[in-house]
Amino acid sequence: MLSDFLGVPAQDRHRIVQWSVDFIDFFNIFPITVDSATRMIESTRAMQAYTLALLEERRRAPREDFLGILLRHAGTPDGPTTEEIVGNAMLLLLAGHAAVRNLIGNVVWLLLTRPDENRKLDADPTLLRAAIDETLRFEPPVTLIPRIALEPISVCGNSIPAGAVVQLSLAAANRDLAHFPDPDRFDIARQPKQLMSFGHGPHGCAGVNLARLQSEIALRTLLSRHPELALDPERPITWYRTAANRGPVNLPLKTAAIRA
Template identity: 60%
Template sequence: MTVDGAGPVESRDEREGAGFFLNVPEKLDDPFPDLAYFREKRPVFFHKGLGQWFVFRYEDVAALFSDPRLSADRMKGFVDAAPASVRDDLRLVAPYLEMFALMNDEPDHSRLRKFLRLGFNPQKIRALRGDIQRIADELLDRVEERGRRVDVSEDYGFLLPAYVLSDFMGFPEEDRGRVLQWSLDFIGFFNVVPITAETTRSMVESAREMIFYTRELLEERRREPRDDFLGLLANVKTDEVSEDEIVANAMLLLLAGHVAPRNLIGNTVYLLLTHPEQFELLRDEPGLLRGALEESLRYEPPVTLIPRIALEDFEFGGERIRAGQIVQLSIASANRDERRFTDPDRFDITKKPGGALSFGHGPHGCLGALLAMQEAEISLQTLLRRMPDIRLDEEREIVWYRNAANRGPESLPLVF
């Protein structure tokens, strides 16, 4: 049953109200039973409390990623969803966030993506392999100097992509810590549902600092040219993209490339160590590493939800979606859809890879997917070569980073 202008009445099951997996923190550890329920019973579901739609089946999620009736321009939705006490602060930086390529529809999306590809193309990304290997070895050198314990998330999985991207962009090495904190503040704002005053204030402060900081570095590159990505951006013709768009998308690239690769690295290590038969397969056949990463992406996607905004009223899955409503596309559910994947709740690195929606789909597919996979592959090859006997540290607790849109270990202690 549907209430005109509001969405379906919530009364069928405890999961569809107070028991909804996003309302119960404990369920974030294992939302998959709820996701299976919704895939089967309520594949297109309106959560009255959040005022948002959720879409759960693979075919529907893939279709909506490319549906022109949905917009990626969701900053207004974030502003409206923020607590009233911080909306004015948020509006100060929102114009920059609205210029992110991932927040734009056509034709601006293709224009911005084209300019980002100038320095973020496959050839340049593959040329980073040596830098990634060097940073991986440096980080593990530090670990080995300290003893026989490693936190594969804190000491390795988070720092490696942050350092690679900072060096690639041309940020000074001494500023890596600032960049990491800015990234965490942005992730907290965009991925915690519902939005809080605390996450908004932290993000706004970081955004203001980063706008000023990025402008300074671009001006420095114009005075003293250098062969890095900031140097390339500093010389982009401003009749193709504005100065503000350059600043905004330099921020985007730096912010988008830390937490998801950390989650991918940490999830893969955790899944291998908790599925010892799969770990033995990988040890016997190192060529299965790519398959292990693909299966990890499917089974435990680093990013679990992607929001879109309805541009018009339309019917979908037997429901009436209204213009302006948020539509959350559930990657975590789509990747476990039994209609698309055989035995989807089993982690198996020998499965034929492909099809997972973990890097998005359609025109907004993740620009950094190649880099993330390259970082994960090199980091795991290096870890397993140098520490082949890694195992979970039973004396220390695993701390999970799990919210509405992220899944991964924030702290994954190992011994070797």
Template identity: 40%
Template sequence: MTELREFKRIFSRSLLFVDAPQHTRLRQVMNAGFKPAALQELAPQIQTIVTRLLDDVLAKAAVGTGQFAEFAQFDFMRDFARPLPALVIAGMLGIAAEDRSEFVAWSDDIAAFIGSPTPTLEIARRAQVSLIAMNEYFRQLLPLRRAALGDDLMSQLIRAEAGGGIITTKELLAQCCTLLFAGHETTRNLLGNGMLALLQHPQQWQALQAEPSLLPSALKELLRFDSPVQYTGRRLKVDVEMHGQIMKKGDLVIPLIGAANRDPAKFSDPDRLDIRRNEGAHLSFGYGPHVCIGATLTYLEAEIAMRSVMQRLPQLGLVGDTQSWGENAVYRSLNRLPLQFARPSPAAHVQTAEVHYA
């Protein structure tokens, strides 16, 4: 559709939608910002954001209606899971945190289009408007950033643009948009889906509280159990025969990630949540050359977030069966997740732990 040509033009330069050699070149430029050492330096900033968000939850509970009640309530998605990844990505790109609400709104519009098997023209137009706005935001920011380069990811991309033209300006802008969109969706859905799954399986939640060292294993299992991305699309580069079916070069195939993560040929009793499971890798971050570049960042954010929630919100639990789900077919995403927690004593304090992901 020619009306959506600008949407296609921007995303056609994204790391998500190109193959080698363009994909190899772009990924090499971006890899520096996602190496374990670089992400470990980011951990204190993530902890600061998590602490501030939980401070806000506790402060609202202290002055809210029913302040003398034993338990306080909040919406985990609205107050924590949605803002956290947007603020982290903003920090990585070196952009203003106060623009977070725009980032989230733009990402939601793009996700609604990508996640709809049969998007309406209205959904498609809204997605294009938001992607253009996101692209324009970064385009206007470029002169300021070129004049004051830092250690953030956007500065690294600008250096690659200037250093022999490893990437073009249009490619640079497309990668910034990709990071803002993709980094937000996966992490917030892991946090929401994972928290709901744990609280719906009290024995698993209690085991994790008793033994927080299980968090790395638990996060992998939560990603397998309820994948934030349920399916993806690929074009075949060669003819393929599978289970007696011939698929031709150029055919669109839809790998069902959520189904693969519950394949009984791969995982024993796959519909059971087991935070101690050790049966190989899930596919929630993809596989091969296009495996998610931000997977390690997602693990890091989620571990810091979950550990802090366990420490600061005692007796955390569901508020009945009041959660609500989005209707996006690609992204398994909660709109609301009301939770309750015991009001902490004035002497309560924050504990932190160093986290490591290779």
């Protein structure tokens, strides 16, 4: 979806995915390794060059995609520079799809490993949005977000100096007993409030509504077309598990029928 929005050709989407993984891994694999650093640098350079090439194409043949619109306003008094266009395009492509991909996979995995909850959804498809929110709480696709302390503070007896980077655990906040009774139980009828999965305040995720909509469309389509969806016991699941990201890389499934 983001590739279409920005104007990335369909045949290049696999490259965007790989560049994104290489970039994200650098920040979420501890300790940092030569391999993760090298992959991040090489992929960032490749993505920068690729985005500049797309902009050059728009200069030769203007288009009404996001890159084309930004380029049309470049050079105006309040318009973006080329560097700003490239930076924002890369941010959207790097950060805009990995969490949604993980979220969709986590919803499917949780439903198929908890038959009672899956039957609830099958009996009442209107619970899908609640199932997505409960997945965001129970198995968030992003588990940590960094914040910088603007002033010295004390939290639970721990002193945090100004300028320190603090990694906040979204996964822990989403299982706070003060807000979520029986937090270790996955319940799609819970309809959780005050979720921290998209951050909070002025630095909350700008794409929260888009992420929810993408997930709902993808899951509603999948589950309605494959009513007898099940995990494939003969093929193992492989997981994307770093310090801050959770989701299946491969989620082998079986189905007995397809609805039109």
